[in-house]
Amino acid sequence: MWDAEAETLCGPRLEKLQFERLKRTLDRIWASHAPYRAKMEEKGLSTDDIKSLDDLEKLPFTTKEDFRKNYPLGMLAVSPREVVRIHASSGTTGTKTVVGYTKNDIETWAQLVARIATAAGVTGDDIAQISFTYGLFTGGFGLHYGLEKLGAMVIPVSGGQTELQFSVIKEFRPTVLVSTPSYALYLSELGKERSFDLPGSSLRLGLFGAEPWSEEVRARIESGLGIVATDNYGLSEVIGPGVAGECFLKNGLHIAEDHFIAEIVDGNGKRLPDGKQGELVLTTLTREAMPVIRFRTGDLTSITRTECECGRKNARLSRVLGRADDMLIIKGVNVYPSQVEKALLEVSGVEPHYLIVVDREKGLDLLEVWVEVSEGLFSDDAMVMRAFEEKIEAHIKARLNVRARVRLKEPRTFERTSGKAKRVIDLRTEEAPDWLRNEIRRGKKGEV
Numbered sequence: 001m002w003d004a005e006a007e008t009l010c011g012p013r014l015e016k017l018q019f020e021r022l023k024r025t026l027d028r029i030w031a032s033h034a035p036y037r038a039k040m041e042e043k044g045l046s047t048d049d050i051k052s053l054d055d056l057e058k059l060p061f062t063t064k065e066d067f068r069k070n071y072p073l074g075m076l077a078v079s080p081r082e083v084v085r086i087h088a089s090s091g092t093t094g095t096k097t098v099v100g101y102t103k104n105d106i107e108t109w110a111q112l113v114a115r116i117a118t119a120a121g122v123t124g125d126d127i128a129q130i131s132f133t134y135g136l137f138t139g140g141f142g143l144h145y146g147l148e149k150l151g152a153m154v155i156p157v158s159g160g161q162t163e164l165q166f167s168v169i170k171e172f173r174p175t176v177l178v179s180t181p182s183y184a185l186y187l188s189e190l191g192k193e194r195s196f197d198l199p200g201s202s203l204r205l206g207l208f209g210a211e212p213w214s215e216e217v218r219a220r221i222e223s224g225l226g227i228v229a230t231d232n233y234g235l236s237e238v239i240g241p242g243v244a245g246e247c248f249l250k251n252g253l254h255i256a257e258d259h260f261i262a263e264i265v266d267g268n269g270k271r272l273p274d275g276k277q278g279e280l281v282l283t284t285l286t287r288e289a290m291p292v293i294r295f296r297t298g299d300l301t302s303i304t305r306t307e308c309e310c311g312r313k314n315a316r317l318s319r320v321l322g323r324a325d326d327m328l329i330i331k332g333v334n335v336y337p338s339q340v341e342k343a344l345l346e347v348s349g350v351e352p353h354y355l356i357v358v359d360r361e362k363g364l365d366l367l368e369v370w371v372e373v374s375e376g377l378f379s380d381d382a383m384v385m386r387a388f389e390e391k392i393e394a395h396i397k398a399r400l401n402v403r404a405r406v407r408l409k410e411p412r413t414f415e416r417t418s419g420k421a422k423r424v425i426d427l428r429t430e431e432a433p434d435w436l437r438n439e440i441r442r443g444k445k446g447e448v
């Protein structure tokens, strides 16, 4: 373990530490007049009202909206002079949210990432290829400093530049790949196309995160790259990567509970018991520049406190299913994109590259799933293709109880990205990009 004392802390000793740190965090917010103080005052609360960890539930939530309202750096609880770095989230669902870090925050962050990387199996002997984008996104820099901290040799390739990714694998012989799961899939697909023997390469382990992915995708990455693929979770508003990560047993994501308090709430903000799926709410306990109290992440998961065989005693998150606001309601049935992914990949010949297109036709919600099929399976024979589509439609219906229109697409129809893959387009609320408009036109003409 990277920090055995912290990672095995549980029960009353952990709660005592969490409470002390929570109090210190609230005092800092109070003294700095950060916007959260006003939220507490609105509820008639002062720091003195928080007398035990149970009182956390009295505190108001922080939301993305609070970050937006205070754009760019209004959420600071320190003077800007103390900020040594800023990052920002990509803002797929609105304006960017900007986060600041003090020198201590940067050190804490590196420690947290070193912790999850060690849990996944990285050591100081490893050579890590970082294929996350370096920039405002927290993935590149976050993993970079954490892996350096634990003494691995870091190759900061950054995202994209596929040629470079392959030449680095060949020439520098990295043992660890760090990227989004969708980019790892893309590399494995390209490897096959180029007869580059990725399973036989020096890579042995993957640290993947920043977007939802399914067990089926994990299986494909593991066989395509010949590695053990682990999941890690984090978000800019709270710090970036390093909030939680799987150990090599791949049995839930260990939460750094000495730095964050995790709660699960239902749609009305009511706390749910362990094991129940709901929205993850996070409170930071050690952040200086931008502490957040009860931040509604929008991410759906559950918490378990059963012990993991690895010996770590922190609570664990189940794989993050997706964002609550990504949930599609199709004719009254709730569907998450990751459930569609899971169902699709259970059908052989289907590739993990797909787009869920939601539209409205004659007042009814319409769910289309466009998905690539394996090379060789794609045929010009419309009857053959339609039969395959129907087979997938029946499988989706059986698994998710929704009717979807499946449209098979040629291999490589969808754009590959080194960032977060876009898996859903909701034409009820979004403009279709040009390439998609063309596809829709082709689809309407009855072409496959």
Ligand code: DLL
Residues within 6 Å of the ligand: 088, 089, 090, 132, 137, 138, 139, 142, 208, 209, 210, 211, 212, 213, 231, 232, 233, 234, 235, 236, 237, 240, 241, 242, 297, 299, 319, 320, 321, 322, 323
């Ligand atoms: O994605 C931080 C990160 C970077 C995590 C690298 C892991 C690795 P944001 O850009 O602010 O930060 O996006 C955060 O991404 O609220 C989730 O919806 C999603 N997300 C992050 N990790 C996972 C994961 C980074 N392992 C948002 N599984 C979060 C599912 C994830 N979703």
